[in-house]
Amino acid sequence: MSTITTTDGITLFYKDWGPREAQPIMFHHGWPLSADDWDAQMLFFLGEGYRVIAHDRRGHGRSSQTDTGNEMDSYAADVAALAAHLDLKNAVHIGHSTGGGEVAHYVARATPGRVAKAVLIGAVPPVMVKSEANPGGLPIEVFDGFRAALAADRAQFFLDVPSGPFYGFNRPGTPLIEGVVRNWWRQGMMGGAKAHYDCIKAFSETDFTEDLKAIDVPVLVLHGEDDQIVPIDDSARIAITLLKHGTIKTYPGFPHGMATTHADVINADLLAFIRG
Known part of the structure; x- marks a missing residue:
């Protein structure tokens, strides 16, 4: 297996397929999944001539089952370490759900030249939990x-x-x-219970508002209008107002996991954005 070891001793698993000289696309998975959730996109973009990379977030999949560092600062630092290890330049970072938060947190801090574009799919930014500042959010009792x-x-x-x-x-x-359900279960059960427990706080309570404002590359926001996990009105429709160079596309009737259930549609829209 391909792995790197972070400065705090965590082993991160990753896949790296395709020509090393091709433009890289890095995929960031949702909770509580793994790099395998991007199979439909990895194979599609590999066939289009891109270099495709996906990692298992710390505590998830084949990476270390961590009891510490299960928060966005560490997640973004892990991405930075992997990008440096692979010397990714002019990369497109695509994140789903929690992975969209990870993308926002990383891209806002990335070394110049590392990132060309970003995509947020059914993503958690700017913030999920309800508060006085975010009255349209989900009550903390949902995440409890x-x-x-x-x-x-x-x-x-x-x-x-x-x-x-x-x-x-x-x-x-x-x-x-049935296969989609079983694959979700398989990926989830590969990871660590403590990391998954901690990550609920990371994806629901982290405020990405300043990250979104700081991002200075083109960002595509894709969201299903029937997303029952990350409701569109308190996520994508607010996030797009905070981005300097944002474009939004929404899909009537599409669910949270639309990159799996409607991979042909999503892949085509991703390709058009990357080539555009």
């Missing part, structure tokens, strides 16, 4: 419920989420795809 369900029976919780709201399989007329 996530933590309680994870601690009580992580394996069952990791079946309930993909079987229901994540891919919209709870919507009338939407057939459940």
Whole structure:
């Protein structure tokens, strides 16, 4: 397996496919998944001639099952370490959900020349949790419920989420795809329970407002209008107002996991943005 070791001793797993001289595209997965969640995009863009990279966030997948550092500063520092190790230049960073927060936090701090463009797909920025400053957010009790369900029976919780709201399989007329549910469960159960527990706070309470304002490269915001995990009105539709060079595209009826359920549509729009 391809890995690097961070300055605090964490082993990070990554995939790096394609010509080393080609423009790199780095993918950042959502909670509680792994680099494998990007299979449909990795294979597509590899076929288009790009260099494609995806890592397992610390505590997730095949990376170290950390009990510390499960927050956005460390996540972004890990990305910076991997980008430096691979000497990525002019890269496109694409993040889904929690990975979108990771992208925003990293790109806002990236070394000049490392990043060409960024994409946020069903992403958590600017901030998910409800507060006086964010009255449209989700109540903290929602995320407390996530933590309680994870601690009580992580394996069952990791079946309930993909079987229901994540891919919209709870919507009338939407057939459940067994393989998609099982793959979500497989990826989730590879990671560490402590890291997954801590990451709920990271994705729900981190405020990315200043990150979005600081990003100085083109950013594409993609969001499903039927996203039940990261509601569009308190995420994408606010995030686009904070970006200097942002473009937004929304999809009626598409769920949170649309990069899997509607990969053909999402991949085409990603390719147009990257080439544009």
